[in-house]
Amino acid sequence: DQQVKQNSPSLSVQEGRISILNCDYTNSMFDYFLWYKKYPAEGPTFLISISSIKDKNEDGRFTVFLNKSAKHLSLHIVPSQPGDSAVYFCAASENSGNTPLVFGKGTRLSVIA
Amino acid sequence: GAVVSQHPSRVICKSGTSVKIECRSLDFQATTMFWYRQFPKQSLMLMATSNEGSKATYEQGVEKDKFLINHASLTLSTLTVTSAHPEDSSFYICSALRGNTGELFFGEGSRLTVL
Numbered sequence: 001d002q003q004v005k006q007n008s009p010s011l012s013v014q015e016g017r018i019s020i021l022n023c024d025y026t027n028s029m030f031d032y033f034l035w036y037k038k039y040p041a042e043g044p045t046f047l048i049s050i051s052s053i054k055d056k057n058e059d060g061r062f063t064v065f066l067n068k069s070a071k072h073l074s075l076h077i078v079p080s081q082p083g084d085s086a087v088y089f090c091a092a093s094e095n096s097g098n099t100p101l102v103f104g105k106g107t108r109l110s111v112i113a
Numbered sequence: 114g115a116v117v118s119q120h121p122s123r124v125i126c127k128s129g130t131s132v133k134i135e136c137r138s139l140d141f142q143a144t145t146m147f148w149y150r151q152f153p154k155q156s157l158m159l160m161a162t163s164n165e166g167s168k169a170t171y172e173q174g175v176e177k178d179k180f181l182i183n184h185a186s187l188t189l190s191t192l193t194v195t196s197a198h199p200e201d202s203s204f205y206i207c208s209a210l211r212g213n214t215g216e217l218f219f220g221e222g223s224r225l226t227v228l
Binding site: 034036038040042043044045046049087089099100101102103105106 | 147149157159204208217224
């Protein structure tokens, strides 16, 4: 059973608009969440993280929101740029990051100029 | 769905010994696999990119003689930590790239503890 789910395999957004990528989890013990960005033929690179003691973390154009009661987190990219086109992975772990990360299957974002 | 399996999931070894970790794609062929190290409370650090039939490409700062990577078949890549020391203790995670779709799948991680 998948513990981390990204239900949208793909998303297309116009340049300049907001991109919202969603992630749901089932394990209530998860308390540390991360987003990774992956370009073709490269490994994923770390984007932003959030601890369960927060409900929002912002870094430039990227903001991650965490709704613990709904077991849901989202990544907002504002404004979206063509260079943001990539696959985005949501990951989670327990014990403040002291267990192996569990990944979702990824969402492919296409930002159209 | 596609599955990537790592073995062993946990290993404890003595300082100075070598440890091999396997990463297998169970139902697809992976021409490219990635190896990462996860430090406590930190994100993943990409160690190397493993391509089937050729030498691995290591990230800057990763000792290729210490972390030997072999990708001998389209479904198996191995990471050998040679002459392990306590500071090598970590989670090691692999991922496999499904060639025909470009999807990336992650293994469950292997916890190495060096005494």
